Amino acid sequence: MQTTTAVDLGDPDLYTSLDRHARWREYAAEDAMVWSEPGSSPTGFWSVFSHRACAAVLGPSAPFTSEYGMMIGFDRDHPDNSGGQMMVVSEQDQHRKLRKLVGPLLSRAAARKLSDRVRAEVRDVLDRVLDGQVCDVAAAIGPRIPAAVVCEILGVPAEDQDMLIDLTNHAFGGEDELFDGMTPRQAHTEILVYFDELITARRASPGDDLVSTLLSDDELSVDDVVLNCDNVLIGGNETTRHAITGAVHAFATVPGLLERVRAGSADVDTVVDEVLRWTSPAMHVLRVTSGDVTINGRDLPPGTPVVAWLPAANRDPAVFDDPDTFRPDRKPNRHIAFGHGMHHCLGSALARIELAVVLREVAERVSRVDLVKEPAWLRAVVVQGYRELPVRFTGR
Numbered sequence: 001m002q003t004t005t006a007v008d009l010g011d012p013d014l015y016t017s018l019d020r021h022a023r024w025r026e027y028a029a030e031d032a033m034v035w036s037e038p039g040s041s042p043t044g045f046w047s048v049f050s051h052r053a054c055a056a057v058l059g060p061s062a063p064f065t066s067e068y069g070m071m072i073g074f075d076r077d078h079p080d081n082s083g084g085q086m087m088v089v090s091e092q093d094q095h096r097k098l099r100k101l102v103g104p105l106l107s108r109a110a111a112r113k114l115s116d117r118v119r120a121e122v123r124d125v126l127d128r129v130l131d132g133q134v135c136d137v138a139a140a141i142g143p144r145i146p147a148a149v150v151c152e153i154l155g156v157p158a159e160d161q162d163m164l165i166d167l168t169n170h171a172f173g174g175e176d177e178l179f180d181g182m183t184p185r186q187a188h189t190e191i192l193v194y195f196d197e198l199i200t201a202r203r204a205s206p207g208d209d210l211v212s213t214l215l216s217d218d219e220l221s222v223d224d225v226v227l228n229c230d231n232v233l234i235g236g237n238e239t240t241r242h243a244i245t246g247a248v249h250a251f252a253t254v255p256g257l258l259e260r261v262r263a264g265s266a267d268v269d270t271v272v273d274e275v276l277r278w279t280s281p282a283m284h285v286l287r288v289t290s291g292d293v294t295i296n297g298r299d300l301p302p303g304t305p306v307v308a309w310l311p312a313a314n315r316d317p318a319v320f321d322d323p324d325t326f327r328p329d330r331k332p333n334r335h336i337a338f339g340h341g342m343h344h345c346l347g348s349a350l351a352r353i354e355l356a357v358v359l360r361e362v363a364e365r366v367s368r369v370d371l372v373k374e375p376a377w378l379r380a381v382v383v384q385g386y387r388e389l390p391v392r393f394t395g396r
């Protein structure tokens, strides 16, 4: 089915309530292809929603590129400045080189090595929030763990980590009024300036961190190094914190989940995948056609932007039974929360370990999680995220 519509799907106001799922469900079930007129994106864009169509747009051999940018806001006349340099918006040789360099620092083995650090961070956070008071998980728990982990990978000294977490929240928290102290652009610039300083320090005294690894490649410019540190900082923080918050949300709302994880009768890795599917924190990815392409029966000329809505694909009724329900035992679970194809998330092993540790530690330390009120959602199109998740924990 093909649809043309006047709705601008890049309008962040559409995503602050659960109505978004009803819209996505309808589009995914129809395998719709929706056109958004110029507005949030100066050139307008097509959208796809079904699991099949999203996988086709992102697939390894799909005639699409990320080099002009991978988010709504795409402007044909002013493509992404970091295109061709930053991993997520680069292709071919540069992309292969960056994945090869950065991959080992985010691999399953590296993630396993970091799991003690993750556990220590989770325990520390839980010590602070298990005081019987109302805890906003979205602020107190979600952001802390991934930020600490990413800082570790980057080689950011402990004393700078709080500042970087704040800056990340400002830069990538969406157009929400919560983050209006500084414009997102200003916060992002601050992060890049900080990386410049970190590069100077690592040049003088290299370590086994990401900054030193990128610096060791003679072909990469300082600009390349800064942009790819930024890629890992954004990729690692922005999405994972909402998945972690979502894991606690699941504990509060899915009957018996806490007890089953504690007793070992639910397989934690399976639960992690269901958290990823159910939360789908990366809301969309954009691609631009690199040749003539036919999608859902519609012929698209080169240079056409197409957006794949990952949460819609992850609740596509053609692939997932009872898709809105969190099923701790869901298997198989072919979600595409980490994307699909060449740009499949490089930090997926790390994100999975973080989630597994959070699930186990919370189940170990907490006997009840009570929702104080329904979550509030970010006003954003890049991430599907929690603005506020107030809960009360009862310790064991």
Ligand code: HEM
Pocket: 058, 066, 070, 087, 088, 089, 099, 106, 150, 231, 232, 235, 236, 237, 239, 240, 243, 276, 280, 281, 282, 285, 286, 337, 338, 339, 340, 342, 343, 344, 345, 346, 347, 348, 350, 351
């Ligand atoms: C790419 C989602 C955690 C680093 C991606 C993409 C998605 C995604 C959808 C593909 C973007 C595209 O196709 O254009 C997520 C989710 C996460 C998560 C849902 C957590 C729940 C992480 C972590 C890190 C990370 C923890 C690193 C510490 C990256 C990088 C890329 C990427 C470097 C670019 C890969 C490439 O272009 O080849 N992520 N991510 N992500 N992610 Fe993640």
